[in-house]
Amino acid sequence: MVEPVTMALIASSAVSAFGSILGGFGQASQMKAQAKAAALEAKYVNLQRAQKKAINLEAINDVAASVDLIRSGRNVNLNSATGRALRKDRRRRGLDNLNNDNLSFLQQISGLKTRQSNLRAGARVAPLMGILNASGDIATMASGFGQIGKSGAGEVDKIKQLGTSQLSF
Amino acid sequence: MVKTRKHKSTLELGELSRDFLMNQSEEGVLERACQTALNVILKAGGGAKRRPGGDFKFSTDVQPRRFRFRGRGFVEELVFTNGVLFVHDEDGVLLQTIGSQAWVTADLDNLRFGANANKVFVTSALNTLPVQELTRAADGTWSVAAYQFSVGVNGKRSQPFYDKFDEIDTVMTVGAYSGTGVTLQFNQDVLVAGHVGLRFRYMAANEMVITAVTDAQNATVDIVDTLYPTLDLPVASSANYKVGEVVEGDVSNVRGVIVEVPTGTSVRVILLEGYERFQYSATAEDNDKLITREAGEALTAAPVLVTTPFFTSIYDEQLISAVRGYPGSLAVHKNRLILSAFAEATDVVCGSANGNFYDFAVGAEDENAFNEELGADPNSEIRHVASKDQLVIMTDRGCHFVPESPQSPLTPANIAFYEITPDGCSLVEPFSTPEGIVFIDNDAGRLMVLAQAGSLSQPSWDVAELSEAAYHMLTGPKRLVVANGLDGRTERYAMVLNDDGTVACMIYRRGSDKVGFSRWTHGEGAFSDITVSEDRVFMTSKIDRVFSDIETSSIWLTSEMKFSSLVDDEAPYVSAASDTTIRNTLSDVVKDGAVIGSGDVVLEGGNWVVEDLSAAAGQSRGFDFDVDVTPAPQTSMTGSGRVRIPKTWVDVLDTGIIQIGNSEYLPWGPDDPLDDPGKTRTQRIVATQLGWSYEATKFIGQTRGRGGAFDVRSILLEVSK
Numbered sequence: 001m002v003e004p005v006t007m008a009l010i011a012s013s014a015v016s017a018f019g020s021i022l023g024g025f026g027q028a029s030q031m032k033a034q035a036k037a038a039a040l041e042a043k044y045v046n047l048q049r050a051q052k053k054a055i056n057l058e059a060i061n062d063v064a065a066s067v068d069l070i071r072s073g074r075n076v077n078l079n080s081a082t083g084r085a086l087r088k089d090r091r092r093r094g095l096d097n098l099n100n101d102n103l104s105f106l107q108q109i110s111g112l113k114t115r116q117s118n119l120r121a122g123a124r125v126a127p128l129m130g131i132l133n134a135s136g137d138i139a140t141m142a143s144g145f146g147q148i149g150k151s152g153a154g155e156v157d158k159i160k161q162l163g164t165s166q167l168s169f
Numbered sequence: 170m171v172k173t174r175k176h177k178s179t180l181e182l183g184e185l186s187r188d189f190l191m192n193q194s195e196e197g198v199l200e201r202a203c204q205t206a207l208n209v210i211l212k213a214g215g216g217a218k219r220r221p222g223g224d225f226k227f228s229t230d231v232q233p234r235r236f237r238f239r240g241r242g243f244v245e246e247l248v249f250t251n252g253v254l255f256v257h258d259e260d261g262v263l264l265q266t267i268g269s270q271a272w273v274t275a276d277l278d279n280l281r282f283g284a285n286a287n288k289v290f291v292t293s294a295l296n297t298l299p300v301q302e303l304t305r306a307a308d309g310t311w312s313v314a315a316y317q318f319s320v321g322v323n324g325k326r327s328q329p330f331y332d333k334f335d336e337i338d339t340v341m342t343v344g345a346y347s348g349t350g351v352t353l354q355f356n357q358d359v360l361v362a363g364h365v366g367l368r369f370r371y372m373a374a375n376e377m378v379i380t381a382v383t384d385a386q387n388a389t390v391d392i393v394d395t396l397y398p399t400l401d402l403p404v405a406s407s408a409n410y411k412v413g414e415v416v417e418g419d420v421s422n423v424r425g426v427i428v429e430v431p432t433g434t435s436v437r438v439i440l441l442e443g444y445e446r447f448q449y450s451a452t453a454e455d456n457d458k459l460i461t462r463e464a465g466e467a468l469t470a471a472p473v474l475v476t477t478p479f480f481t482s483i484y485d486e487q488l489i490s491a492v493r494g495y496p497g498s499l500a501v502h503k504n505r506l507i508l509s510a511f512a513e514a515t516d517v518v519c520g521s522a523n524g525n526f527y528d529f530a531v532g533a534e535d536e537n538a539f540n541e542e543l544g545a546d547p548n549s550e551i552r553h554v555a556s557k558d559q560l561v562i563m564t565d566r567g568c569h570f571v572p573e574s575p576q577s578p579l580t581p582a583n584i585a586f587y588e589i590t591p592d593g594c595s596l597v598e599p600f601s602t603p604e605g606i607v608f609i610d611n612d613a614g615r616l617m618v619l620a621q622a623g624s625l626s627q628p629s630w631d632v633a634e635l636s637e638a639a640y641h642m643l644t645g646p647k648r649l650v651v652a653n654g655l656d657g658r659t660e661r662y663a664m665v666l667n668d669d670g671t672v673a674c675m676i677y678r679r680g681s682d683k684v685g686f687s688r689w690t691h692g693e694g695a696f697s698d699i700t701v702s703e704d705r706v707f708m709t710s711k712i713d714r715v716f717s718d719i720e721t722s723s724i725w726l727t728s729e730m731k732f733s734s735l736v737d738d739e740a741p742y743v744s745a746a747s748d749t750t751i752r753n754t755l756s757d758v759v760k761d762g763a764v765i766g767s768g769d770v771v772l773e774g775g776n777w778v779v780e781d782l783s784a785a786a787g788q789s790r791g792f793d794f795d796v797d798v799t800p801a802p803q804t805s806m807t808g809s810g811r812v813r814i815p816k817t818w819v820d821v822l823d824t825g826i827i828q829i830g831n832s833e834y835l836p837w838g839p840d841d842p843l844d845d846p847g848k849t850r851t852q853r854i855v856a857t858q859l860g861w862s863y864e865a866t867k868f869i870g871q872t873r874g875r876g877g878a879f880d881v882r883s884i885l886l887e888v889s890k
Contacts, residue, residue, distance in 0.1 A: 057422075074585030075569070077516070077542035081330060081485075081531045082581045084373070088442070089533030095422055 013141030017134035024130015028123040035119035042112035049105035053098060060094030173889040176200065176865075178800035179215035180881065183676070183685030186641045190801050198638075199801040204866055206687035207797035209879070211676040213660045216822075217798045219871070219879035220674070220689055221656050222791060223708055223728025225740035226261025233709055233725050234277035237702045238289060240305065244702055247289065247303065247311075248727075249277055254303070256311050259705075261727070267313055272298050278647060281553075281598060285501040285526075290316065294552075294596055296494035296512035319527040323393050325376055327530040329508075329519045329540045332373055332485035334493060335359050342480035343371055346398065349391040353377070356480075358385035363492040371396045371478065372439060373485045397440040399475040400425065402447065402459060402468060409464035410436045418457030419465070421448040427461075428479045434469070439479055446472045488514055488540070501526075502556035503579055505538075509562070515550040516543040518562060520579070532581065539581040543569070545588070552594045555606050557621060559628055562586060563594035565611050568619055572628055589619055590632040595646065600663075602651045602677075605630065607663055609646045616643060616665060616675065635663070635675060639686035642673035651677065654704030656731050662706075670695020670711070692737045692792030692873065693754055697725060706730040710738060712792075714753040735759050735876050739791035757793040757874060762847030763825055764793045764876040797870035800884050810890060811861040818885040819856065819869055823849040825877025829856035830867045833875070849878045 064087055068078050077083060177200055184206035190199065201215075209217035229250055236247045245264070248255040251274040256265040272280065272293065279294035289303040300316035318326040336357055344352035353369070360382045370376050375394040382388045402416075407430045410416065416438055417424045423445050425438030436459065440446070447457045449468040458467045488511065489495055496519075497510030506526040509518045522528035523536040531540045543549055549564040560571040560579065569586040573579040593611030600607050605620040616636035623629035636643055645668030652662050665673040672689040689696070691710045698709035709727045726738040736757055757767045765788075803812075817829055825848060827834050836850040858867075865888045871879055 072544065074583075075544045075588070076584055076586060077544045077547060079332075080517075080542040081332075081373075081540035082533075082584070083541075085531045085533045085537075086582060098422070 009143075010141050013137045017137035017141065020133035020137060021127075021130045024127040024133070027130070028126035031119045031123035031126055035116045035123060038112045038116035038119060042109050042116065045105055045108045045112060049102060049109070052101050052105065056094060056098035056101060060091055060098070063090045063094055171889050173887060174803070176800075176803045176886045176888060178202070178884045178886070180206065180217045180798055180800070180884070181211060181215040181685055182683065183211045183217075183639065183687045184642065185638045185686075185801065189638045199803065202638075202801040203687075203798055204801050204864075205797045205799040205868075206685075207870070208689055208794050209687050209796060209798055210655065210658070210660070210662065210674065211685040211687055212658075213676070213678060216820075216880065216882040217687065218881075219735075219796050219876075220687070221706075221730040221732045222734030222739050223710070223726070223737045224731040224734045225726060225728045225738045225791070226707070227257060227263065228724055228726045229255070230722070230724055232274055232277055232711070232723075233698065233727070234280050235698055235700050235707065235709060235727065236280070236282045236289065236291075237700045237707070238284060238305070239702055240287070245305075246700075246707070246727075249280060249291075250274075251277075254311070254313060259702075264309070265311055267311065270313055271301060271315065279497075279596075281498050283499045283501045283506070290499050290501070290506065290526075292496050292499050292508075294497040294510065294598075296497050296510075299491075299495050300489075300499065300508070317527065318529060319525070321530070323376075325393060326368070326487075327522075327528040327538070328368075329488040329517075329529045329531065329538070330368075330370055330373065330485040331488040331493075331511075331514045331517065331540075332483075334486055334513055338482065340480045340482045341369070341371065341484040343377070343390070343392070343396060343478050345392070345396075346478055347392050347395040350380070351377070351390050351392055353379065353388045353390045355386045360385050360388050361492055363490070364388065367490050367492065368393075368487045370485050372441065372481060372483050395444070396478045397442075398444060398446065399428065399437065399439050399477075399479040400446055400472040401431065401475055402436045402438060402472050403470040404434060404436060404459060404466035405469055406466060407433055407436045409466075410459070410461060411463075414461045415441065416459045416461050416464075418447045418468075419460050420455045420457045421445060423447050423457070426481075426483070428481070437475065437479065439481060446474075488517065488519070498551065498553045500554045500556045500560075502554070502560050503573070505579065507554045507556070507560065509551045509554045511551075514542075516547050516564075517541070518543075518551065518554060535578075535580040535582070537581050539584060541581075541584050541586075543586055545586070552596055552611075553599055553608075555599055555601060557601060557606065559621075561589075561606060561619065561630075563599060563606075563608060566593040567591045568594060568608075568630075568632070570628065570630055574628065589630040592617060592632060597646045597649050597665075600649045600651050602661075602663075603653075603679075607635070607649060607651060609643070609649060609665070610634075613640070614643050614646055615640060616646075616649075616663065616673075633682075635677075635684050636673075636686070639673070639675075642671075642686050642688055643667065644669050644671060644673075646673075648699050650699050650701045650706070652701045652704055652706045655706060656704060656729075658704075658732075664689075664699055664701075664706070666696055666699045670697065672696050672699065672708075690794060692757070692794035694792070698727075708737075712738075712754055734791070735762055735878075736764065736791035736793045739789050742788040742790045754792075756790050757876070759789045759791060759793075759876075760787060760846055762849075762878060764874055765846050767793065767874040793873045793876040795870065795873050796876070796879050797868060798881055798884075799868050799870070800866050800886060803865040803886070803888050811863055812865045813859075813861055813889045814865065814867050814886055815857060815859075815889060816887040817856040817858070817867050817869075819854045820882040820884070821854060822851050822880040822882055824851070824879050824881070825849050826871065826875050827854065827869070827879065827881075828871060828875070829854065829869050830858045832856060832858065836877075847877065 179201050182202040185202045208220050210220050231250045234249045238245045244259040246257040252270050254267040276293040281292050283290040287305040291301040302316045304312050318328040339357045342354040364379050375396045377390040377392045379388050414427050425440045429437040449456045449471045456468050458465045494512030496508040500507045504524045506521040518541050520539045522538045529538045549566045551564050553563040555561040562569045568589040595609040595611045597609040607618045610617050618633050620631045622631050646665045648666035661677040663675040663677045674687050676685045694710045694712035697711040700707045713723050715721050728738045752770050756770045757764050825836050834854050836848045
């Protein structure tokens with residue numbers, strides 16, 4: 001006769017193992033969704049990058065126009081050597097900003113792509129992890145059967161068989 | 170019916186122009202003005218005093234030009250003559266002679282100076298003299314060298330360049346991107362033999378040195394900086410690309426100027442900013458699109474380097490050279506050396522890097538050098554740059570200032586040229602005064618002042634004319650100075666040296682809008698140079714000596730103007746064979762503050778002496794001059810008829826012999842000994858005279874050979890008609 005406590009342990013371990021296996025599958029689909037979201041965000045950031053670049057380029061042109069406008073008001077020749085140097089310098093500074101922004105966006109995109117890649121990989125192994133977690137429960141269950149063994153080894157064998165068949169999928 | 174009026178004159182306005190006197194445009198002018206104010210100074214409180222004579226310092230037998238260098242605790246006189254520099258101490262003692270220099274006689278009147286610490290930079294308004302750098306070593310010796318720009322990588326000079334020397338459609342073709350002995354060609358005449366050794370820049374960026382000039386359009390160069398590449402850019406369609414447009418890669422942001430559209434699927438560009446050749450890779454996602462206003466084709470293949478650089482109109486040439494001329498004006502301003510007044514780049518102002526007088530490589534950082542051009546009128550000719558709290562630029566058609574302040578110092582980014590006045594400036598070098606800058610205007614040769622007003626944070630300048638009522642005294646201005654006092658007197662005087670050797674001397678009262686002029690003439694020759702340091706005025710005079718009917722020579726005498734000297738170029742009377750300075754001139758002998766005689770300086774018994782006068786201890790010789798303070802004519806009395814001046818009261822202070830009208834009045838009282846030629850008296854002389862005249866005024870002064878102390882406080886004329 002199996003003790004009620006042992007039976008409860010075996011039953012709960014069986015439920016837990018089943019839950020772990022199901023959880024693995026659930027985590028995998030969640031990670032797939034997150035990977036998709038990361039991919040979308042990467043696309044969004046890339047779009048932002050393009051927009052920001054357009055804004056920066058416009059700003060560069062605005063600054064050049066503004067430099068010329070201010071210089072006109074200051075009664076200096078727009079095409080003097082210093083005028084050219086200033087225009088070149090302001091453009092360089094604008095391009096530096098543009099490149100800094102671009103680099104920042106590219107870092108974000110790179111991070112998102114890495115995250116996407118990691119999530120996809122995670123999604124692939126999540127079911128296996130569920131099963132591995134389930135194996136712990138099965139071990140607990142097995143120790144329950146050990147208790148039963150002391151009172152009836154035939155049931156233990158059945159449970160082992162059950163566990164083996166469950167592990168095989 | 171005889172009308173009699175008394176007219177008092179305080180002389181304080183000095184000599185006015187004849188038309189100004191006759192028109193009487195301002196009330197009360199006649200009571201303060203002179204018809205003639207010759208060889209006097211006007212005093213702050215009214216009245217006129219005999220001008221200082223010259224205390225002889227040194228002579229040269231060639232034309233000199235002087236610059237007074239004020240060091241820390243000492244003053245030295247730098248005397249420039251044809252190719253030679255003489256250094257004198259402030260008492261005229263010769264300290265050093267440096268020969269074989271670059272300046273020539275023609276430069277002397279046109280030299281411009283800028284001093285800083287132990288250096289003096291010198292250039293010539295003729296644009297023919299390379300900037301000279303005079304350096305005073307710690308031991309007090311001077312050295313002279315041609316100014317050199319600092320040398321950078323690959324031997325490049327940190328010098329300014331200019332891109333507007335040639336016609337706008339002139340193009341440059343270079344035979345290779347790099348190397349030596351490369352061909353350089355222009356489509357118009359640009360080159361002269363003197364271009365050898367000079368530098369051009371392809372795309373105003375890549376420097377090359379000319380090693381040989383074949384003709385006006387062809388030369389050989391050594392390329393210092395590899396030329397920016399000319400590239401063929403393959404695109405699907407080049408239909409919308411136009412020559413002259415700037416094309417920019419949308420990924421790389423590399424830019425180039427389109428120089429040709431050789432096929433329907435390629436665009437040819439010269440890169441504008443460097444050597445990076447757009448972004449293209451057969452596998453890359455982000456290949457450049459070539460953006461212009463109307464096109465945006467993607468690169469379809471990698472850019473291809475064109476074998477030889479394409480020709481371009483974007484080039485420049487070193488600004489300063491023997492071919493294009495040297496700066497005609499310079500100034501040391503706020504730790505920058507300012508160069509300007511270029512012969513072929515007339516509207517350009519260059520400033521060195523802050524704190525480095527030798528770096529003129531243009532940049533955009535605050536401390537960088539600048540190379541700026543006047544925007545409002547590119548055809549204007551900058552004549553002078555002057556350093557005050559703000560930099561002042563003076564052109565032939567206006568004056569401008571750069572609105573800098575401690576909060577907004579002069580940098581390449583904040584240069585502005587604000588107009589002060591459309592009055593142009595002549596070639597006469599302006600002079601800095603506590604109020605601003607005095608200058609001679611370009612149109613009518615007027616004496617003007619730019620007065621600094623406002624505050625440092627909100628600077629502004631005013632302009633005023635100083636010579637309006639005495640314009641006739643400016644008979645060809647060539648030098649201008651302002652003395653902050655005169656040999657101990659507290660009045661300030663602006664002195665304009667004229668081409669004819671006269672000086673217009675203007676009393677310049679602080680805070681007053683009234684000025685007064687007198688004219689100075691030299692007793693024997695002509696004034697040729699004038700310098701001041703604080704209240705010390707130094708004059709150089711040119712004396713022509715006649716040796717025979719066909720032989721003459723000139724000598725230049727430099728003297729300090731001092732009231733203790735009665736006559737010009739006064740020196741102790743030494744009857745010695747070696748004292749040949751004033752031989753063959755008409756000279757005067759002074760004793761006890763009065764001229765005691767005149768005569769030709771002749772060789773007598775082996776000694777040069779004033780003819781018929783023997784030398785004696787305490788005597789000196791020099792050149793006496795006329796003094797005249799004829800008051801303004803009383804025009805209300807003359808009308809169309811004649812007048813009488815029966816009485817004249819002349820209020821004199823410590824005055825010797827004086828002539829009033831046709832009569833001479835002596836200073837001796839009944840009890841005075843008659844053997845004191847320098848005797849003076851303070852009195853009110855009453856001169857009574859008969860006769861009629863069309864001029865309601867009277868000569869009051871001294872004539873040459875009768876010089877002595879002279880100080881008239883006021884004059885009262887009684888005029889009858």
